[in-house]
Amino acid sequence: MQEQLINRAKELLADGTVVRVLGWRRGDMDYNPEVAYFNSADELSDFVYNGFCGANLSKYMIEASKLEGKTLVFLKPCDTYSFNQLLTEHRVDRDKAYIIGVGCRGKLDIEKIKAKGITGITAITGGPDQIKVSTIYGDHDIDCKDVRLERCHVCKGKEHRVFDEVIGESVDTRDADRMAGVEAIEAMSPAEKFAFFQAELSKCIRCNACRNVCPACSCRKCVFDSTKFDSAQKANTTSFEEKMFHIIRAFHVAGRCTDCGECSRVCPQGIPLHLFNRKFIKDINELYGDYQAGESADQRAPLVNYTFEDAEPGIVSERGSK
Amino acid sequence: MPVNEKTGEFTPKIVAFCCNWCSYAGADLAGSSRLAYPAEVKIIRVPCSCRVNPMFILRAFEKGADGVIICGCHPGDCHYSTGNYYARRRMTLLFSMLDYLGVESGRTRVEWVSAAEGVKFSTTMNEFAAKIHELGPNVRLEDLRCKNN
Ligand code: SF4
Numbered sequence: 409m410q411e412q413l414i415n416r417a418k419e420l421l422a423d424g425t426v427v428r429v430l431g432w433r434r435g436d437m438d439y440n441p442e443v444a445y446f447n448s449a450d451e452l453s454d455f456v457y458n459g460f461c462g463a464n465l466s467k468y469m470i471e472a473s474k475l476e477g478k479t480l481v482f483l484k485p486c487d488t489y490s491f492n493q494l495l496t497e498h499r500v501d502r503d504k505a506y507i508i509g510v511g512c513r514g515k516l517d518i519e520k521i522k523a524k525g526i527t528g529i530t531a532i533t534g535g536p537d538q539i540k541v542s543t544i545y546g547d548h549d550i551d552c553k554d555v556r557l558e559r560c561h562v563c564k565g566k567e568h569r570v571f572d573e574v575i576g577e578s579v580d581t582r583d584a585d586r587m588a589g590v591e592a593i594e595a596m597s598p599a600e601k602f603a604f605f606q607a608e609l610s611k612c613i614r615c616n617a618c619r620n621v622c623p624a625c626s627c628r629k630c631v632f633d634s635t636k637f638d639s640a641q642k643a644n645t646t647s648f649e650e651k652m653f654h655i656i657r658a659f660h661v662a663g664r665c666t667d668c669g670e671c672s673r674v675c676p677q678g679i680p681l682h683l684f685n686r687k688f689i690k691d692i693n694e695l696y697g698d699y700q701a702g703e704s705a706d707q708r709a710p711l712v713n714y715t716f717e718d719a720e721p722g723i724v725s726e727r728g729s730k
Numbered sequence: 731m732p733v734n735e736k737t738g739e740f741t742p743k744i745v746a747f748c749c750n751w752c753s754y755a756g757a758d759l760a761g762s763s764r765l766a767y768p769a770e771v772k773i774i775r776v777p778c779s780c781r782v783n784p785m786f787i788l789r790a791f792e793k794g795a796d797g798v799i800i801c802g803c804h805p806g807d808c809h810y811s812t813g814n815y816y817a818r819r820r821m822t823l824l825f826s827m828l829d830y831l832g833v834e835s836g837r838t839r840v841e842w843v844s845a846a847e848g849v850k851f852s853t854t855m856n857e858f859a860a861k862i863h864e865l866g867p868n869v870r871l872e873d874l875r876c877k878n879n
């Protein structure tokens with residue numbers, strides 16, 4: 409598929425449809441391709457598309473929308489939800505994007521490969537169903553389905569929601585219940601819940617990677633960068649924002665989070681951040697009707713909407729600790 | 731745990747956000763009608779229930795509140811027409827999230843109290859305080875990221 413994408417990108421550059429390409433470039437290791445612009449056919453020699461291209465390029469289109477001319481962008485099925493959500497919020501310009509929907513067979517999690525005790529990786533080859541991991545100690549053959557990203561196990565589907573053309577085949581990778589993790593926590597006692605989140609959140613080093621990668625976190629001035637933080641007036645005098653970071657961020661993206669899975673993917677501490685987002689998604693679905701952010705570009709987000717008959721907040725205790 | 735110096739009993743900290751137009755006036759009416767409500771309830775006046783930024787509630791819990799209640803005009807009666815409809819969704823989701831983190835749902839409440847409902851204000855506050863006494867001291871939300879490994 410990689411060759412097909414490169415060839416099509418070259419055509420579109422040559423006929424002037426686009427002036428640049430936004431894609432993935434070979435990184436220093438086979439498992440860490442990086443997001444990059446390609447301005448010419450020559451530069452495309454470094455373009456890659458493989459199991460490690462988990463990065464969602466939608467958010468980069470905010471900046472690309474401000475540039476002169478059209479940008480060719482490659483979006484996986486899940487990435488198109490983010491693009492739609494950004495369209496809804498007027499953060500990207502549809503006319504500045506030429507979208508090629510790329511097929512997806514599930515993306516891989518290098519941490520799961522390393523967790524198999526594999527160290528000293530020198531190269532990863534093969535795919536799409538099996539990969540060969542070469543290390544300084546020898547080779548390992550691995551089934552891709554054993555090392556997929558969490559989000560691919562609960563994939564929203566392989567249909568692109570916005571595109572100009574689609575290239576490549578997709579394979580269904582869904583084999584788990586998206587809300588199982590949330591339900592397991594809901595079933596805990598209050599003390600267990602607190603202990604669970606305390607253990608997870610205490611690992612956080614506040615690198616801000618989850619915010620920076622998140623397509624829903626596209627505010628020009630984020631509260632976490634402001635000296636006039638709404639309720640703390642911080643100027644570094646209080647640690648309120650430090651302690652409440654995850655809850656505040658999850659609430660800010662509630663109803664706008666497409667569950668693209670990028671936050672959990674990039675967290676260097678392996679914190680399951682999707683457990684926050686999915687709790688809001690689950691509640692929204694149960695209380696206000698099924699809603700999938702980014703499914704189309706003309707929806708009104710549930711938190712900037714209401715009906716006269718909405719449930720009263722007392723529902724939270726009425727339906728029990730759930 | 732906040733305790734009464736004389737009796738050594740648990741005295742919860744309860745924060746009540748009351749909207750200026752209905753509930754705060756309702757509290758006033760309760761006062762002038764000599765209806766009692768617990769001194770543990772600290773009232774903060776806000777222009778509208780919708781003004782209650784979810785961060786205010788987190789802030790209250792972070793500072794050690796054992797319960798937080800929000801009172802606003804009845805749906806349909808908002809001074810700004812629709813503020814309380816937005817507040818209703820926000821608070822429902824936030825309370826559910828807090829419950830999910832270990833702050834039991836009984837520690838959060840929304841009640842619609844009009845300016846004429848002094849009695850409702852006082853019974854609501856008495857009930858809510860009783861509930862918090864029953865639940866006992868809250869988890870320390872400020873320790874959410876302070877586990878010693
Ligand atoms: S990416 Fe992980 S470690 Fe970094 S700020 Fe977010 S939760 Fe914390």
Ligand code: SF4
Nearest residue numbers: 622665667668669671
């Ligand atoms: S919060 Fe996480 S899953 Fe949701 S949109 Fe942001 S990065 Fe994606």
Ligand code: SF4
Nearest residue numbers: 625626627630631660
């Ligand atoms: S954390 Fe909140 S303020 Fe900051 S970028 Fe995300 S949504 Fe915007």
